[in-house]
Amino acid sequence: MTESVVEFAGAGRRYGSVHALEALDLTVRRGEVLALLGHNGAGKSTAMKLVLGVIASTSGSVRVFGRDPRGAHSNDLRMQLGYLPENVSFYDQLSGREVMRYFARLKRRGGGEADQLLERVGLMEAANRRVRTYSKGMRQRLGVAQALLGNPSLLLLDEPTVGLDPIATQDFYGMLDELRGRGVSIVLCSHVLPGVEAHIDRAAILAEGRLRAVGTLDELRRGAGLPLTIRVRGRMEGADLERRLAGEGVALDSADGGELVFLAPPAAKLETLRALLAAPGVEDIDIDRPTLESLYNYFEAGRAAEAEGSQ
Amino acid sequence: MNAVLAVAGKELRDGLRNRWALAITVVFAVLAVGLAAFGSVASGQVGFAPLSTTIVSLASLAVFLIPLIALMLAYDSVVGEEQQGTLLLLLTYPLSRIELLTGKFLGHSAVLGLSTLVGFGAAGGVIAALSPQVTVAQLLPPLTLFIVSSVLLGWAFIALAYLISVSTREKGRAAGLALVVWFLFVLVFDLGLLAILVGTGGAVDAGLFRGLMLLNPTDVFRLVNLTGFEAVAAQAGLMSVAEDAFHPVLLLAVLAGWVVAPFGLALWLFHRRRA
Numbered sequence: 001m002t003e004s005v006v007e008f009a010g011a012g013r014r015y016g017s018v019h020a021l022e023a024l025d026l027t028v029r030r031g032e033v034l035a036l037l038g039h040n041g042a043g044k045s046t047a048m049k050l051v052l053g054v055i056a057s058t059s060g061s062v063r064v065f066g067r068d069p070r071g072a073h074s075n076d077l078r079m080q081l082g083y084l085p086e087n088v089s090f091y092d093q094l095s096g097r098e099v100m101r102y103f104a105r106l107k108r109r110g111g112g113e114a115d116q117l118l119e120r121v122g123l124m125e126a127a128n129r130r131v132r133t134y135s136k137g138m139r140q141r142l143g144v145a146q147a148l149l150g151n152p153s154l155l156l157l158d159e160p161t162v163g164l165d166p167i168a169t170q171d172f173y174g175m176l177d178e179l180r181g182r183g184v185s186i187v188l189c190s191h192v193l194p195g196v197e198a199h200i201d202r203a204a205i206l207a208e209g210r211l212r213a214v215g216t217l218d219e220l221r222r223g224a225g226l227p228l229t230i231r232v233r234g235r236m237e238g239a240d241l242e243r244r245l246a247g248e249g250v251a252l253d254s255a256d257g258g259e260l261v262f263l264a265p266p267a268a269k270l271e272t273l274r275a276l277l278a279a280p281g282v283e284d285i286d287i288d289r290p291t292l293e294s295l296y297n298y299f300e301a302g303r304a305a306e307a308e309g310s311q
Numbered sequence: 312m313n314a315v316l317a318v319a320g321k322e323l324r325d326g327l328r329n330r331w332a333l334a335i336t337v338v339f340a341v342l343a344v345g346l347a348a349f350g351s352v353a354s355g356q357v358g359f360a361p362l363s364t365t366i367v368s369l370a371s372l373a374v375f376l377i378p379l380i381a382l383m384l385a386y387d388s389v390v391g392e393e394q395q396g397t398l399l400l401l402l403t404y405p406l407s408r409i410e411l412l413t414g415k416f417l418g419h420s421a422v423l424g425l426s427t428l429v430g431f432g433a434a435g436g437v438i439a440a441l442s443p444q445v446t447v448a449q450l451l452p453p454l455t456l457f458i459v460s461s462v463l464l465g466w467a468f469i470a471l472a473y474l475i476s477v478s479t480r481e482k483g484r485a486a487g488l489a490l491v492v493w494f495l496f497v498l499v500f501d502l503g504l505l506a507i508l509v510g511t512g513g514a515v516d517a518g519l520f521r522g523l524m525l526l527n528p529t530d531v532f533r534l535v536n537l538t539g540f541e542a543v544a545a546q547a548g549l550m551s552v553a554e555d556a557f558h559p560v561l562l563l564a565v566l567a568g569w570v571v572a573p574f575g576l577a578l579w580l581f582h583r584r585r586a
Binding site for chain 1: 313314317318321324325328329395396397399400401402403404405406585
């Protein structure tokens with residue numbers, strides 16, 4: 001199914017003369033995980049608030065499940081949404097279980113579901129302790145638990161892994177994969193997250209309120225045309241290899257004893273490999289495709305330079 | 312409605328948990344019993360003071376204390392949630408802003424109302440049991456009037472605290488504003504009225520002057536409790552201007568108006584407030 005869950009059509013939001021978000025065209029498809037990447041103030045939170053119906057767009061339109069998030073049926077819509085805000089600290093005086101029961105009641109769910117979700121995020125043992133005693137990571141997990149109340153079909157997560165240790169981050173990604181498997185649509189809002197690539201379907205890169213790029217990682221890589229990083233180890237002549245590869249547009253990036261690092265255009269991948277395999281002394285080859293981080297930096301910085309040039 | 316009750320229940324639980332309710336109850340009870348037991352020491356007598364004196368002393372202290380407590384209890388109700396990130400979260404839940412604020416108001420009102428009732432009520436019981444001159448029948452009507460007006464005064468200042476809370480963006484600023492509001496209503500307003508009286512040499516129209524007093528909930532509270540007793544009319548000070556001019560029921564209705572109007576304004580501002 002490629003039905004769209006969220007549809008931004010030229011949606012913009014102005015605060016006075018400041019354009020927090022300019023004419024955004026973007027869709028979130030059913031069952032996909034979309035990463036919304038950008039710096040602080042890039043417009044990520046504004047986009048999320050538009051979907052949540054907390055603010056209204058000043059231009060264009062936003063549809064969630066085909067409906068206006070601020071319309072007459074917004075409460076029905078909100079029953080199907082889960083949201084994890086950035087930096088939420090909850091109520092210090094209440095226990096984790098009381099916080100969950102409170103939110104469950106507001107979402108018209110039972111206390112049993114609240115307990116199940118506490119179990120699921122690993123907070124059951126701390127459920128009767130006051131939130132005041134929770135670490136940042138535990139609060140974050142409590143936040144995830146409340147977002148999952150009512151089996152939402154659309155999850156909006158703002159900086160979900162902030163404060164989580166590496167193991168908890170892996171657990172979180174595992175939960176993400178499981179939710180995706182159940183057909184939940186997820187929007188992940190964040191700075192660049194190391195290791196998130198494997199868990200997302202598409203990425204949208206925002207900067208200064210504008211959408212810079214959107215697509216699957218492969219599409220983004222094609223669009224950016226960033227070189228592959230090829231590491232070659234063995235007992236070989238650097239100058240010789242460089243000569244063999246020069247015809248394919250491959251450049252030597254660094255040489256460190258037995259390891260040479262080349263940057264190759266994506267289109268020349270196979271030719272480069274053949275040339276390397278034919279070269280004497282080569283023992284091992286590693287190929288790294290551009291990471292999400294380098295793609296993000298490319299789209300963020302590239303267009304910024306373009307905007308500067310046009311001024 | 313379920314959402315309103317959920318929010319109210321949470322606020323009530325918060326109030327019990329952080330000992331607000333307990334503190335208010337104890338302060339009120341100790342104050343009332345203390346004034347009853349030692350109120351006549353100042354006039355050279357030992358033993359329980361006459362009921363009228365007790366109620367009047369209590370009212371003149373409560374008029375400072377209740378607004379302060381109410382403002383402290385509720386000034387951060389919205390701005391505090393905003394700062395800890397839960398306001399934005401709550402706004403994404405299936406409940407309207409009006410339901411959210413109404414629920415909070417019910418919760419805070421319950422905390423203050425129950426504490427006032429239990430605190431002063433317990434004190435009334437102690438006075439009735441220990442004081443030889445006071446019978447329950449004598450005690451009940453003025454004490455009921457006092458408790459009802461105290462609760463309404465508290466609610467009025469909770470509503471004013473909400474007004475402050477929805478119109479500020481920082482907790483510290485809200486706290487400062489709450490103090491200013493307390494100072495204006497409890498101290499400055501009466502000084503202003505006195506200045507008018509003195510400045511005009513008392514030639515101000517009595518009806519107009521009484522009307523001015525209704526513009527301050529603390530003055531309405533004083534009117535309810537200070538002018539009800541013949542014996543103490545002489546101690547009522549500024550309030551004696553309006554002596555017998557208003558029926559207590561009318562005054563209670565005005566106090567109720569002081570609850571409804573600021574809360575209504577707070578609802579309207581919260582509805583328009585940027586998330």
